[in-house]
Amino acid sequence: MxxxxxxxxxxxxxxxxxxxxxxxxxxxxxxxxxxxxxxxxxxxxxxxxxxxxxxxxxxxxxxxxxxxxxxxxxxxxxxxDWYKEQCIEQDNLIINNDTNFKYWLDRYKYHIRYEEQSFEEYQNQVKKIFNEYNLRLDKQSFLMGDKISLSDIALMPFVRQAAHVDLDWFKKNFLSLSQWLEKFKVSPLFTSxxxxxxxxxxxxxxxxxxx
Ligand SMILES: N[C@@H](CCC(=O)N[C@@H](CS)C(=O)NCC(=O)O)C(=O)O
Incomplete structure (x- = not known):
């Protein structure tokens, strides 16, 4: 076959x-x-x-x-049912991740190569987006509510990459988002x-x- x-x-x-x-x-x-x-x-x-x-x-x-x-x-x-409800909201989060967040993530991670702005300025841009995610996750376990959706899985590898640039800063400033990320990092889905x-x-x- x-x-x-x-x-x-x-x-x-x-x-x-x-x-x-x-x-x-x-x-x-x-x-x-x-x-x-x-x-x-x-x-x-x-x-x-x-x-x-x-x-x-x-x-x-x-x-x-x-x-x-x-x-x-x-x-x-x-x-x-990862992609049965709130599909437009999920799509919007994913588009924002793949455009805006990815743009700042690259500059934050590879700040040595992007000399136009400082590391702190790049970190601040990442912070703005992390704050939005964190606010959602203060109220609910996953981005769309209390169950996993496509948007969690689509965003997680990018949040992970950005978090690892300065893990202490990430954990200190975004408690709910850190807990969300940790759940995925240790999950059989991700480790497999x-x-x-x-x-x-x-x-x-x-x-x-x-x-
Ligand atoms: N929009 C594409 C982006 C894929 C992408 O950029 N992958 C990177 C690796 S993480 C790549 O292949 N980079 C090589 C290149 O851009 O030439 C997707 O969602 O699949």
Whole structure:
């Protein structure tokens, strides 16, 4: 039987969210671990922009945006209704993450490369967005209410990356958000998708992932 193929990079937050959706929806797939510094030709052949994650479906259809991979998974199997309610609100949070938050996250994390503003200024921009998340999570366990939604999973790898720039500052200033992040970091969903795989080589078989 032909199964979908995922091109992925372990530390990529976009790939993490896609892998969590594949795990949650219990999709069997072939995992091809790649290095961004040495991307295989076959990745560019199916998706010329060359970003990860890319999911190649068994009928040849290519999904090369992480959110689309997540939604494809949930269309097949969404046992806990991650994306059944507040869909517009969820989409808005995700768009804000992928544009505004990601912009400041890159500058905060790689402040040495972005000399236009200081580390403190970048941290302050991140703080504004973290404050919004924290306020939501003061009142409820997850971003949309008292149960997990797609937006939690889509944002978590980015919040994690930003938190780790200065973990003490993060924990001290955003208690509810830290607790939310910690829950995901230790969850079987997250730990199961952070396994290390050998780098895939052209013409080889990737790793079969079954749940
Ligand atoms: N909008 C894309 C972004 C994916 C993305 O930028 N992935 C990064 C790795 S974390 C990448 O492939 N970077 C290489 C590049 O931009 O050429 C998605 O959501 O899938």
């Amino acid at each position: 032909k199964i979908p193929i995922l091109y992925s990079f372990r530390r990529c937050p976009y790939a993490m969210r896609a892998r969590m959706a594949l795990a949650y929806s219990k999709i069997t797939y072939e995992h091809r671990e790649i290095l961004l510094s040495n991307r295989p030709d076959s990745l560019y052949e199916i998706s010329p922009k060359g970003t990860v994650p890319v999911l190649q479906l068994s009928d040849g259809i290519i999904i090369d945006e992480s959110i689309d991979v997540m939604k494809w998974c949930l269309d097949i199997n969404d046992p806990n 998708i952070m396994k290390k795989y050998e780098i895939w080589e052209e013409n080889n078989q990737g790793v079969l992932i079954e749940w």
